[in-house]
Amino acid sequence: MNAPDDSDSIDVSxxxxxxxxxxxxxNHLKRLQSSPTETLLLDGGTGEExxxxxxxxxxxxxSATAIVNARYHSVVEDVHKxxxxxxxxxxxxxxxxxxxxxxxxxxxxxxxxVGVAGSLARRxxxxxxxxxxxxxxxxxxxxxxxxYRPDMILKHDDGVRAYQYAVQGLYPYIxxxxxxxxxxxxxxxxxTDAISKFYTELNDLNESLKHPLLVSFTLDRDGNIRDxxxxxxxxPKLIRxxxxxKVELIGVLFNxxxxxxxxxxxxxxxxxxxxxxxxxHQLMQPCSTQALEDGPPKIYLGAYANKLAxxxxxxxxxxxxxxxAMRADLSPEKYWDGFVKQWRNGNAGAEVCDNSxxxxxxxxxxxxxxxxxxxxxxxxxxxxxxRLRENNG
Numbered sequence: 567m568n569a570p571d572d573s574d575s576i577d578v579s580x581x582x583x584x585x586x587x588x589x590x591x592x593n594h595l596k597r598l599q600s601s602p603t604e605t606l607l608l609d610g611g612t613g614e615e616x617x618x619x620x621x622x623x624x625x626x627x628x629s630a631t632a633i634v635n636a637r638y639h640s641v642v643e644d645v646h647k648x649x650x651x652x653x654x655x656x657x658x659x660x661x662x663x664x665x666x667x668x669x670x671x672x673x674x675x676x677x678x679x680v681g682v683a684g685s686l687a688r689r690x691x692x693x694x695x696x697x698x699x700x701x702x703x704x705x706x707x708x709x710x711x712x713x714y715r716p717d718m719i720l721k722h723d724d725g726v727r728a729y730q731y732a733v734q735g736l737y738p739y740i741x742x743x744x745x746x747x748x749x750x751x752x753x754x755x756x757x758t759d760a761i762s763k764f765y766t767e768l769n770d771l772n773e774s775l776k777h778p779l780l781v782s783f784t785l786d787r788d789g790n791i792r793d794x795x796x797x798x799x800x801x802p803k804l805i806r807x808x809x810x811x812k813v814e815l816i817g818v819l820f821n822x823x824x825x826x827x828x829x830x831x832x833x834x835x836x837x838x839x840x841x842x843x844x845x846x847h848q849l850m851q852p853c854s855t856q857a858l859e860d861g862p863p864k865i866y867l868g869a870y871a872n873k874l875a876x877x878x879x880x881x882x883x884x885x886x887x888x889x890x891a892m893r894a895d896l897s898p899e900k901y902w903d904g905f906v907k908q909w910r911n912g913n914a915g916a917e918v919c920d921n922s923x924x925x926x927x928x929x930x931x932x933x934x935x936x937x938x939x940x941x942x943x944x945x946x947x948x949x950x951x952x953r954l955r956e957n958n959g
Contacts, residue, residue: 589887590699590739591778594655595816598866598934601604603958604849605910608704608870608937609657610648610947616645616660618943622887630663630670633683642683652944653951655753656702658744659683661736666720666728667711668884673728677735680705685738703902705740705778707732707757707923709747712882713822714784716750716793725753729760736835737777746782747822747939749792751800754781755807762811772933779808780935789830797831798838804842809862819868822939824876825896825905826832828869832909832933835867845950847932867933871901871910873941892941898949905952911935912955 588758598604611631621638624631632638646657661683670676673875684705691699702840710728711718720728733743745757758779765776779803783791801818808815835841875891896904910933936954938946 567802582689582785588741588777591702594702598771600615600844602932602934604934605924605954605958606702606866606868606935607653607655607785607867607947607951607954608868608935609646609654610870610942610944611659611768611940612642612645612660612940613662614940615943616641617889619644621850622904626884627665627670629660630679633660633664633679633686639682639686642686643690646687648944649947650690650701652766652947654701655685655935656742658704658746659669659687659706659736659740661732662706662734662746665708665710667709668716670685671776673675673731676728676731680732680735681739684736688739702741703739704744705732705736706744707736707743707745707760709749710756713747714749714792714877714879714881714938716753716791718749719753722752722756722759725765725814729757733757733764742776742778744780744782746780746785746819749784751791751795752801753795754783754804757781757906758804758808758813758815762813765812767920777816777818779817780817780819780868782821785820785823785827785831787824787827789827789834790880796834797823798841800833800958801841802844805862805865810941812891814863817866817868817935819870819935820873822872823868824873824874825869828871829905829908832867832869847934856868866935868935869906869933870935870937870939871905871944872939882886890940896948901938901946902949902953906936907953909956910936910954 578629594606598606604702615634616629617623619641621632627634631641649657659680661680664670664676664679664683670679684703687703691701693700707729710720710725719725734741743761745754749753756759761779783797783800786792786794791800804818805815820831844865846866873892873896875893877890936950
């Protein structure tokens, strides 16, 4: 792939309807910052919903089939609508599978196709009778080669170049970039670099028109990122890196893994007082009088697990004979009761410091960005909406 030309088709004026100042996004962020009980409810797994509605499960390009083949565009819109109707306050573009790893090696074609995915999502959230969107649009930036495989990621410059096409193609239609199912820190860094380069080359872009970034890591069964790095080591590095690159990182999430893995990762975060320095709403009391130092902007935590049976570490899409089996023990109510409720409430009153840790803090860590991945459908989101409302009183 050659580097994309960022200047050929992007209207960066504030008056452009595609690149408006995003009032809805900033209102959501103000709401999240106002109280630790506030939540942004995401959607569920778009790909699996597409297959349930008749889109062929192509083991080569997966859910991208619904973008490549125009006959399925209405199905994509129906899936987005179903999540919004269930209560999702943000939907994710069906652009995850449009990558070089599955054969989309023409960068301009990638840019065009992710733009189609973005336009379908934007059309759904903007009713024809109103100029005010009913939900946010998250622009999915998936792994460029294979999901879950840190050993197969592209070399840094190649990865950045590949992500740049998707970044540019999504830009006119989205509110937030979502680099999701990142299997290692380097993969997330490549996506961050691509966004940074895009904005640098558009040097006349108003700061208010720069979409922020969410990064979501996929975890192994021990709660570490797939390459084995603990989340409490990787997340602070990413926060500092994005800050240095002038990319507004607003949240770090965990997705496309077993919910048990997410619980383990969140428990590690709860136990690590140094991680707390980077997070909003700790409701924390320092165990010493030493002040917490200033640093990069704080982030929100998020989680959206899948319903899949455990995935083999050497799994690849093309070599798989069929869809991954689904668990039978993650009904909508069980997803809430067994996992989301715990992530949302944290472990109230738990002490995470001792006499040997002078910088420790005590309190809870509440996840505020919540949704689902593969196999988590509209019925799950509907239950989460109801339970979150009941839980918040």
